[in-house]
Amino acid sequence: MEPYEGIDFYEIDALLSPEERMIRDTVRRWVERRVVPEIGSWTEQATFPRHLVSEMGDLGILGPNIPGEGSPELGAVGYGLIQQELERGDSGLRSFASVQGSLVMHPIHTYGSDEQKRRWLPLLRSGAAIGCYGLTEPDAGSNPGAMRTVARRDGDGWVLNGAKMWITNGSIADVAVVFAKADETIRGFLVEAGTPGYSTVETKHKWSLRASVTSELLFEDCRIPAGAALPGALGLKTALDCLTQARYGIAWGAVGAAGACYHEALRHAKTRVQFDGPIAGHQLVQRKLVEMVSEITKGQLLAYRLGRLKEEGKAKFYHVSLAKRDNVRMALQVARDARDLLGASGITLEHASGRHMANLESVHTYEGTHDIHTLIIGSVLTGIEAYR
Ligand SMILES: Cc1cc2nc3c(=O)[nH]c(=O)nc-3n(C[C@H](O)[C@H](O)[C@H](O)COP(=O)(O)OP(=O)(O)OC[C@H]3O[C@@H](n4cnc5c(N)ncnc54)[C@H](O)[C@@H]3O)c2cc1C
Numbered sequence: 001m002e003p004y005e006g007i008d009f010y011e012i013d014a015l016l017s018p019e020e021r022m023i024r025d026t027v028r029r030w031v032e033r034r035v036v037p038e039i040g041s042w043t044e045q046a047t048f049p050r051h052l053v054s055e056m057g058d059l060g061i062l063g064p065n066i067p068g069e070g071s072p073e074l075g076a077v078g079y080g081l082i083q084q085e086l087e088r089g090d091s092g093l094r095s096f097a098s099v100q101g102s103l104v105m106h107p108i109h110t111y112g113s114d115e116q117k118r119r120w121l122p123l124l125r126s127g128a129a130i131g132c133y134g135l136t137e138p139d140a141g142s143n144p145g146a147m148r149t150v151a152r153r154d155g156d157g158w159v160l161n162g163a164k165m166w167i168t169n170g171s172i173a174d175v176a177v178v179f180a181k182a183d184e185t186i187r188g189f190l191v192e193a194g195t196p197g198y199s200t201v202e203t204k205h206k207w208s209l210r211a212s213v214t215s216e217l218l219f220e221d222c223r224i225p226a227g228a229a230l231p232g233a234l235g236l237k238t239a240l241d242c243l244t245q246a247r248y249g250i251a252w253g254a255v256g257a258a259g260a261c262y263h264e265a266l267r268h269a270k271t272r273v274q275f276d277g278p279i280a281g282h283q284l285v286q287r288k289l290v291e292m293v294s295e296i297t298k299g300q301l302l303a304y305r306l307g308r309l310k311e312e313g314k315a316k317f318y319h320v321s322l323a324k325r326d327n328v329r330m331a332l333q334v335a336r337d338a339r340d341l342l343g344a345s346g347i348t349l350e351h352a353s354g355r356h357m358a359n360l361e362s363v364h365t366y367e368g369t370h371d372i373h374t375l376i377i378g379s380v381l382t383g384i385e386a387y388r
Protein backbone atom coordinates (compact mmCIF):
# COMPACT_ATOMS: atom_id res chain seq x y z
CA MET A 1 0.00 0.00 0.00
CA GLU A 2 1.37 3.45 -0.87
CA PRO A 3 2.42 5.60 2.14
CA TYR A 4 -0.02 8.15 3.51
CA GLU A 5 0.73 11.57 2.03
CA GLY A 6 -2.10 13.62 3.52
CA ILE A 7 -4.12 16.03 1.42
CA ASP A 8 -2.74 19.25 -0.03
CA PHE A 9 -5.23 20.39 -2.64
CA TYR A 10 -4.57 24.07 -1.93
CA GLU A 11 -0.80 23.92 -1.43
CA ILE A 12 -1.10 24.67 2.26
CA ASP A 13 2.17 22.79 2.75
CA ALA A 14 3.89 25.75 1.13
CA LEU A 15 2.71 27.91 4.05
CA LEU A 16 4.48 25.69 6.58
CA SER A 17 8.08 26.18 7.66
CA PRO A 18 10.60 23.40 6.94
CA GLU A 19 10.64 22.66 10.69
CA GLU A 20 6.84 22.34 10.80
CA ARG A 21 6.87 19.97 7.82
CA MET A 22 9.62 17.92 9.42
CA ILE A 23 7.69 17.57 12.68
CA ARG A 24 4.54 16.58 10.82
CA ASP A 25 6.35 14.01 8.68
CA THR A 26 8.13 12.49 11.69
CA VAL A 27 4.86 11.99 13.55
CA ARG A 28 3.16 10.80 10.36
CA ARG A 29 5.75 8.06 9.87
CA TRP A 30 5.59 7.08 13.54
CA VAL A 31 1.78 6.77 13.38
CA GLU A 32 2.06 4.77 10.15
CA ARG A 33 4.53 2.37 11.74
CA ARG A 34 3.37 2.10 15.35
CA VAL A 35 -0.35 2.82 15.30
CA VAL A 36 -2.00 2.05 11.97
CA PRO A 37 -1.15 -1.68 11.82
CA GLU A 38 -2.62 -2.41 15.28
CA ILE A 39 -5.28 0.16 16.02
CA GLY A 40 -8.10 -2.05 14.71
CA SER A 41 -7.30 -4.80 17.20
CA TRP A 42 -6.76 -2.36 20.10
CA THR A 43 -10.20 -0.98 19.29
CA GLU A 44 -11.73 -4.43 19.16
CA GLN A 45 -10.14 -5.36 22.48
CA ALA A 46 -10.87 -1.94 24.02
CA THR A 47 -7.19 -1.54 24.92
CA PHE A 48 -5.30 1.71 25.28
CA PRO A 49 -1.78 1.33 23.79
CA ARG A 50 -0.01 2.36 26.96
CA HIS A 51 3.33 1.17 25.64
CA LEU A 52 3.25 4.09 23.18
CA VAL A 53 3.24 6.73 25.92
CA SER A 54 6.99 6.66 26.53
CA GLU A 55 7.57 6.58 22.76
CA MET A 56 5.53 9.76 22.48
CA GLY A 57 7.66 11.22 25.25
CA ASP A 58 10.83 10.24 23.39
CA LEU A 59 9.46 11.84 20.22
CA GLY A 60 8.93 15.06 22.21
CA ILE A 61 5.23 15.32 21.36
CA LEU A 62 3.76 15.48 24.88
CA GLY A 63 3.11 19.14 25.71
CA PRO A 64 5.59 20.21 23.01
CA ASN A 65 4.29 23.80 23.09
CA ILE A 66 4.67 24.15 26.86
CA PRO A 67 7.89 25.85 27.95
CA GLY A 68 10.26 24.09 30.30
CA GLU A 69 13.38 21.99 30.35
CA GLY A 70 13.50 19.58 27.43
CA SER A 71 10.61 21.25 25.62
CA PRO A 72 10.88 21.87 21.87
CA GLU A 73 8.62 24.90 22.57
CA LEU A 74 6.79 24.49 19.29
CA GLY A 75 4.56 27.16 17.86
CA ALA A 76 0.82 26.63 17.60
CA VAL A 77 0.95 25.33 14.01
CA GLY A 78 3.68 22.78 14.77
CA TYR A 79 1.67 21.63 17.77
CA GLY A 80 -1.50 21.43 15.68
CA LEU A 81 0.18 19.35 12.98
CA ILE A 82 1.15 16.80 15.63
CA GLN A 83 -2.48 16.52 16.77
CA GLN A 84 -3.55 16.15 13.13
CA GLU A 85 -1.20 13.22 12.58
CA LEU A 86 -2.07 11.53 15.89
CA GLU A 87 -5.79 11.70 15.12
CA ARG A 88 -5.18 10.41 11.62
CA GLY A 89 -4.18 7.27 13.57
CA ASP A 90 -6.99 7.39 16.12
CA SER A 91 -8.94 10.02 18.04
CA GLY A 92 -8.08 8.13 21.24
CA LEU A 93 -4.38 8.70 20.77
CA ARG A 94 -4.94 12.40 20.12
CA SER A 95 -7.25 12.56 23.14
CA PHE A 96 -4.47 11.11 25.27
CA ALA A 97 -2.01 13.72 24.01
CA SER A 98 -4.53 16.58 24.33
CA VAL A 99 -5.27 15.70 27.93
CA GLN A 100 -1.63 15.20 28.87
CA GLY A 101 -0.49 18.46 27.24
CA SER A 102 -3.37 20.92 27.21
CA LEU A 103 -5.39 19.78 30.21
CA VAL A 104 -2.67 18.70 32.63
CA MET A 105 0.70 20.21 31.69
CA HIS A 106 -0.87 23.53 30.64
CA PRO A 107 -2.67 24.16 33.97
CA ILE A 108 0.38 23.05 35.95
CA HIS A 109 2.59 25.36 33.89
CA THR A 110 0.15 28.28 33.92
CA TYR A 111 -1.47 28.00 37.35
CA GLY A 112 0.91 25.79 39.33
CA SER A 113 3.55 26.58 41.95
CA ASP A 114 7.26 26.27 41.17
CA GLU A 115 7.32 23.08 43.21
CA GLN A 116 4.39 21.58 41.23
CA LYS A 117 6.06 22.50 37.94
CA ARG A 118 9.42 21.03 39.01
CA ARG A 119 7.82 17.83 40.19
CA TRP A 120 5.32 17.08 37.42
CA LEU A 121 6.26 18.71 34.13
CA PRO A 122 9.38 16.59 33.39
CA LEU A 123 7.52 13.38 34.29
CA LEU A 124 4.53 14.28 32.11
CA ARG A 125 6.70 15.46 29.22
CA SER A 126 8.66 12.22 29.09
CA GLY A 127 5.59 10.03 29.52
CA ALA A 128 6.93 8.67 32.83
CA ALA A 129 3.71 9.98 34.40
CA ILE A 130 0.19 10.20 32.97
CA GLY A 131 -2.30 12.92 33.82
CA CYS A 132 -6.07 13.35 33.63
CA TYR A 133 -8.40 16.32 33.90
CA GLY A 134 -11.56 16.11 35.98
CA LEU A 135 -14.14 18.78 35.31
CA THR A 136 -17.31 16.98 34.10
CA GLU A 137 -19.62 15.40 36.67
CA PRO A 138 -22.66 13.13 36.40
CA ASP A 139 -24.97 16.17 36.74
CA ALA A 140 -22.69 18.87 35.36
CA GLY A 141 -21.60 18.40 31.75
CA SER A 142 -22.28 21.34 29.44
CA ASN A 143 -22.74 23.48 32.53
CA PRO A 144 -19.64 22.73 34.60
CA GLY A 145 -20.42 25.66 36.91
CA ALA A 146 -23.14 23.43 38.42
CA MET A 147 -20.50 21.03 39.77
CA ARG A 148 -21.11 19.46 43.17
CA THR A 149 -17.61 18.31 44.04
CA VAL A 150 -16.45 20.34 47.02
CA ALA A 151 -13.11 21.04 48.62
CA ARG A 152 -13.39 21.96 52.30
CA ARG A 153 -10.49 23.51 54.16
CA ASP A 154 -9.20 21.21 56.88
CA GLY A 155 -6.29 22.46 58.96
CA ASP A 156 -3.50 23.17 56.49
CA GLY A 157 -5.02 21.02 53.76
CA TRP A 158 -8.27 20.29 51.95
CA VAL A 159 -10.85 17.51 51.98
CA LEU A 160 -12.45 16.59 48.65
CA ASN A 161 -15.88 15.00 48.26
CA GLY A 162 -17.68 14.32 44.98
CA ALA A 163 -17.40 12.53 41.66
CA LYS A 164 -16.12 13.27 38.17
CA MET A 165 -17.32 11.37 35.14
CA TRP A 166 -16.18 10.62 31.57
CA ILE A 167 -12.57 11.38 32.44
CA THR A 168 -10.02 10.47 29.76
CA ASN A 169 -6.97 8.61 31.17
CA GLY A 170 -8.71 8.54 34.59
CA SER A 171 -7.80 5.02 35.76
CA ILE A 172 -4.25 5.12 34.40
CA ALA A 173 -3.38 8.62 35.61
CA ASP A 174 -0.67 9.26 38.17
CA VAL A 175 -2.04 12.74 38.77
CA ALA A 176 -5.48 14.26 38.28
CA VAL A 177 -6.21 17.95 37.77
CA VAL A 178 -9.52 18.27 39.61
CA PHE A 179 -11.83 21.26 39.83
CA ALA A 180 -14.03 21.65 42.91
CA LYS A 181 -16.14 24.28 44.64
CA ALA A 182 -14.05 25.82 47.40
CA ASP A 183 -14.31 29.01 49.41
CA GLU A 184 -17.28 30.17 47.28
CA THR A 185 -15.35 29.88 44.06
CA ILE A 186 -14.03 27.04 41.90
CA ARG A 187 -10.45 25.94 42.41
CA GLY A 188 -8.11 23.52 40.69
CA PHE A 189 -6.19 20.84 42.63
CA LEU A 190 -3.66 18.12 41.86
CA VAL A 191 -4.67 14.77 43.29
CA GLU A 192 -2.17 11.93 43.15
CA ALA A 193 -3.14 8.34 42.47
CA GLY A 194 -3.07 6.35 45.67
CA THR A 195 -4.27 9.21 47.88
CA PRO A 196 -6.63 7.68 50.48
CA GLY A 197 -10.25 8.50 49.61
CA TYR A 198 -9.51 8.80 45.88
CA SER A 199 -10.53 5.94 43.58
CA THR A 200 -11.37 5.42 39.92
CA VAL A 201 -13.73 3.17 37.99
CA GLU A 202 -13.14 2.54 34.31
CA THR A 203 -16.12 3.06 32.00
CA LYS A 204 -16.65 -0.12 29.98
CA HIS A 205 -18.90 -1.08 27.06
CA LYS A 206 -18.09 1.99 24.93
CA TRP A 207 -18.58 1.88 21.17
CA SER A 208 -16.56 5.08 20.69
CA LEU A 209 -12.95 5.83 21.65
CA ARG A 210 -12.46 2.20 22.55
CA ALA A 211 -8.68 2.50 22.40
CA SER A 212 -8.78 5.22 25.06
CA VAL A 213 -9.35 4.98 28.82
CA THR A 214 -12.45 6.75 30.17
CA SER A 215 -13.21 6.68 33.90
CA GLU A 216 -15.11 7.98 36.87
CA LEU A 217 -13.10 9.65 39.64
CA LEU A 218 -14.52 9.29 43.15
CA PHE A 219 -13.55 11.42 46.15
CA GLU A 220 -14.70 10.32 49.58
CA ASP A 221 -13.26 12.43 52.38
CA CYS A 222 -10.09 12.59 50.33
CA ARG A 223 -7.53 14.65 52.24
CA ILE A 224 -4.94 16.49 50.18
CA PRO A 225 -2.21 18.84 51.45
CA ALA A 226 -2.26 22.63 51.02
CA GLY A 227 0.43 22.22 48.35
CA ALA A 228 -2.02 20.26 46.18
CA ALA A 229 -3.99 23.39 45.27
CA LEU A 230 -2.92 25.00 41.99
CA PRO A 231 -2.36 28.52 43.35
CA GLY A 232 -3.44 30.32 40.17
CA ALA A 233 -6.40 28.07 39.29
CA LEU A 234 -9.11 30.25 40.80
CA GLY A 235 -12.52 30.47 39.17
CA LEU A 236 -14.24 28.54 36.40
CA LYS A 237 -12.47 30.67 33.80
CA THR A 238 -9.19 28.88 34.54
CA ALA A 239 -10.84 25.51 33.82
CA LEU A 240 -12.30 26.94 30.61
CA ASP A 241 -8.90 28.32 29.59
CA CYS A 242 -7.52 24.75 29.65
CA LEU A 243 -10.43 23.62 27.48
CA THR A 244 -9.64 26.35 24.96
CA GLN A 245 -6.11 24.93 24.62
CA ALA A 246 -7.41 21.39 24.12
CA ARG A 247 -10.14 22.45 21.70
CA TYR A 248 -7.50 24.09 19.58
CA GLY A 249 -5.78 20.71 19.16
CA ILE A 250 -9.09 19.07 18.30
CA ALA A 251 -9.61 21.51 15.42
CA TRP A 252 -6.42 20.10 13.85
CA GLY A 253 -6.98 16.53 14.94
CA ALA A 254 -10.34 16.34 13.20
CA VAL A 255 -8.63 17.20 9.91
CA GLY A 256 -6.35 14.19 10.40
CA ALA A 257 -9.24 11.80 11.05
CA ALA A 258 -11.04 13.14 7.97
CA GLY A 259 -7.90 12.74 5.85
CA ALA A 260 -7.56 9.08 6.89
CA CYS A 261 -11.19 8.42 5.89
CA TYR A 262 -10.85 10.20 2.54
CA HIS A 263 -7.75 8.25 1.59
CA GLU A 264 -9.36 4.97 2.49
CA ALA A 265 -12.49 5.83 0.49
CA LEU A 266 -10.48 6.97 -2.54
CA ARG A 267 -8.36 3.83 -2.59
CA HIS A 268 -11.45 1.67 -2.31
CA ALA A 269 -13.37 3.59 -4.96
CA LYS A 270 -10.55 3.20 -7.47
CA THR A 271 -10.32 -0.56 -7.02
CA ARG A 272 -13.86 -1.71 -6.23
CA VAL A 273 -15.58 -2.77 -9.43
CA GLN A 274 -19.37 -2.64 -9.79
CA PHE A 275 -21.33 -2.35 -13.05
CA ASP A 276 -18.23 -3.21 -15.08
CA GLY A 277 -15.93 -0.49 -13.80
CA PRO A 278 -14.41 1.03 -10.67
CA ILE A 279 -17.05 2.75 -8.54
CA ALA A 280 -14.82 5.88 -8.70
CA GLY A 281 -16.06 6.22 -12.30
CA HIS A 282 -19.62 6.95 -11.17
CA GLN A 283 -20.65 10.57 -10.89
CA LEU A 284 -22.32 10.19 -7.50
CA VAL A 285 -19.19 8.59 -6.06
CA GLN A 286 -17.01 11.36 -7.46
CA ARG A 287 -19.31 13.92 -5.89
CA LYS A 288 -18.77 12.35 -2.47
CA LEU A 289 -14.99 12.36 -2.95
CA VAL A 290 -15.06 15.98 -4.13
CA GLU A 291 -17.17 17.03 -1.14
CA MET A 292 -14.65 15.36 1.15
CA VAL A 293 -11.64 17.14 -0.33
CA SER A 294 -13.52 20.43 -0.48
CA GLU A 295 -14.53 20.23 3.18
CA ILE A 296 -11.14 18.98 4.35
CA THR A 297 -9.40 21.82 2.50
CA LYS A 298 -11.62 24.39 4.22
CA GLY A 299 -10.91 22.67 7.54
CA GLN A 300 -7.17 22.86 6.90
CA LEU A 301 -7.40 26.57 6.16
CA LEU A 302 -9.40 27.19 9.33
CA ALA A 303 -6.90 25.28 11.47
CA TYR A 304 -3.91 26.92 9.80
CA ARG A 305 -5.24 30.46 10.16
CA LEU A 306 -6.27 29.81 13.76
CA GLY A 307 -2.76 28.53 14.46
CA ARG A 308 -1.12 31.62 13.07
CA LEU A 309 -3.56 33.83 15.01
CA LYS A 310 -2.61 31.91 18.15
CA GLU A 311 1.09 32.41 17.46
CA GLU A 312 0.42 36.15 17.13
CA GLY A 313 -1.47 36.10 20.44
CA LYS A 314 -4.70 37.06 18.68
CA ALA A 315 -6.72 33.82 18.87
CA LYS A 316 -9.81 34.27 21.04
CA PHE A 317 -11.85 31.48 22.62
CA TYR A 318 -14.60 32.02 20.05
CA HIS A 319 -12.16 31.58 17.16
CA VAL A 320 -11.27 28.23 18.72
CA SER A 321 -14.96 27.35 19.17
CA LEU A 322 -15.64 27.97 15.50
CA ALA A 323 -12.79 25.74 14.34
CA LYS A 324 -13.53 22.93 16.84
CA ARG A 325 -17.21 23.00 15.98
CA ASP A 326 -16.86 23.11 12.22
CA ASN A 327 -13.91 20.79 11.77
CA VAL A 328 -15.45 18.05 13.90
CA ARG A 329 -18.76 18.40 12.04
CA MET A 330 -16.81 18.20 8.79
CA ALA A 331 -14.79 15.15 9.87
CA LEU A 332 -17.89 13.31 11.04
CA GLN A 333 -19.56 13.86 7.66
CA VAL A 334 -16.42 12.78 5.80
CA ALA A 335 -16.22 9.63 7.95
CA ARG A 336 -19.88 8.79 7.27
CA ASP A 337 -19.47 9.29 3.51
CA ALA A 338 -16.27 7.23 3.50
CA ARG A 339 -18.05 4.42 5.35
CA ASP A 340 -20.83 4.65 2.79
CA LEU A 341 -18.39 4.31 -0.12
CA LEU A 342 -16.82 1.27 1.51
CA GLY A 343 -20.18 -0.47 1.39
CA ALA A 344 -20.61 -3.41 3.72
CA SER A 345 -16.86 -3.76 4.19
CA GLY A 346 -16.95 -0.35 5.88
CA ILE A 347 -18.56 -1.80 8.99
CA THR A 348 -15.53 -3.96 9.85
CA LEU A 349 -12.52 -2.89 11.88
CA GLU A 350 -10.28 -3.86 8.97
CA HIS A 351 -11.19 -0.45 7.63
CA ALA A 352 -10.58 2.79 9.54
CA SER A 353 -13.56 4.91 8.52
CA GLY A 354 -16.18 3.24 10.73
CA ARG A 355 -13.82 3.46 13.72
CA HIS A 356 -13.12 7.14 13.03
CA MET A 357 -16.86 7.77 12.62
CA ALA A 358 -17.62 6.20 16.00
CA ASN A 359 -14.73 8.07 17.64
CA LEU A 360 -15.78 11.40 16.19
CA GLU A 361 -19.19 11.06 17.85
CA SER A 362 -17.35 11.49 21.16
CA VAL A 363 -15.26 14.34 19.80
CA HIS A 364 -18.50 16.02 18.65
CA THR A 365 -19.69 15.86 22.29
CA TYR A 366 -16.61 16.41 24.41
CA GLU A 367 -14.73 19.65 25.01
CA GLY A 368 -18.02 21.50 24.55
CA THR A 369 -20.72 19.88 22.45
CA HIS A 370 -21.34 21.08 18.90
CA ASP A 371 -24.40 22.97 20.09
CA ILE A 372 -22.65 24.56 23.06
CA HIS A 373 -20.05 25.96 20.63
CA THR A 374 -22.94 27.26 18.52
CA LEU A 375 -24.18 29.12 21.60
CA ILE A 376 -20.69 30.41 22.45
CA ILE A 377 -20.31 31.90 18.96
CA GLY A 378 -23.95 33.04 18.95
CA SER A 379 -23.44 34.96 22.18
CA VAL A 380 -20.38 36.71 20.73
CA LEU A 381 -22.27 37.66 17.56
CA THR A 382 -25.42 38.89 19.27
CA GLY A 383 -24.23 39.93 22.70
CA ILE A 384 -27.01 37.74 24.14
CA GLU A 385 -26.32 34.50 26.02
CA ALA A 386 -28.80 31.77 25.10
CA TYR A 387 -27.64 28.96 27.37
CA ARG A 388 -30.63 29.18 29.73
C1 LIG B 1 -15.06 9.82 25.52
C2 LIG B 1 -15.22 11.05 26.37
C3 LIG B 1 -14.11 11.58 27.03
C4 LIG B 1 -14.27 12.69 27.86
N1 LIG B 1 -13.18 13.17 28.55
C5 LIG B 1 -13.36 14.14 29.49
C6 LIG B 1 -12.26 14.55 30.32
O1 LIG B 1 -11.13 14.07 30.17
N2 LIG B 1 -12.51 15.47 31.30
C7 LIG B 1 -13.73 16.02 31.49
O2 LIG B 1 -13.88 16.84 32.40
N3 LIG B 1 -14.80 15.67 30.69
C8 LIG B 1 -14.63 14.74 29.71
N4 LIG B 1 -15.69 14.33 28.92
C9 LIG B 1 -17.01 14.89 29.19
C10 LIG B 1 -17.50 15.85 28.12
O3 LIG B 1 -16.78 17.04 28.12
C11 LIG B 1 -19.01 16.03 28.34
O4 LIG B 1 -19.62 14.81 27.94
C12 LIG B 1 -19.59 17.20 27.57
O5 LIG B 1 -19.20 18.42 28.13
C13 LIG B 1 -21.13 17.16 27.51
O6 LIG B 1 -21.67 16.97 28.77
P1 LIG B 1 -22.79 15.82 28.98
O7 LIG B 1 -22.28 14.55 28.43
O8 LIG B 1 -23.18 15.85 30.43
O9 LIG B 1 -24.00 16.25 28.10
P2 LIG B 1 -25.14 17.32 28.46
O10 LIG B 1 -24.52 18.58 28.95
O11 LIG B 1 -26.17 16.67 29.30
O12 LIG B 1 -25.74 17.60 27.01
C14 LIG B 1 -26.67 16.69 26.38
C15 LIG B 1 -27.23 17.38 25.15
O13 LIG B 1 -27.90 18.58 25.54
C16 LIG B 1 -27.39 19.68 24.81
N5 LIG B 1 -27.43 20.89 25.63
C17 LIG B 1 -26.96 21.07 26.90
N6 LIG B 1 -27.16 22.33 27.29
C18 LIG B 1 -27.76 22.97 26.27
C19 LIG B 1 -28.20 24.30 26.05
N7 LIG B 1 -28.05 25.27 26.96
N8 LIG B 1 -28.78 24.60 24.85
C20 LIG B 1 -28.89 23.66 23.89
N9 LIG B 1 -28.49 22.39 24.03
C21 LIG B 1 -27.93 22.06 25.20
C22 LIG B 1 -25.98 19.29 24.44
O14 LIG B 1 -25.51 20.03 23.31
C23 LIG B 1 -26.16 17.80 24.15
O15 LIG B 1 -26.67 17.65 22.84
C24 LIG B 1 -15.55 13.28 28.02
C25 LIG B 1 -16.64 12.75 27.32
C26 LIG B 1 -16.48 11.67 26.49
C27 LIG B 1 -17.66 11.11 25.74
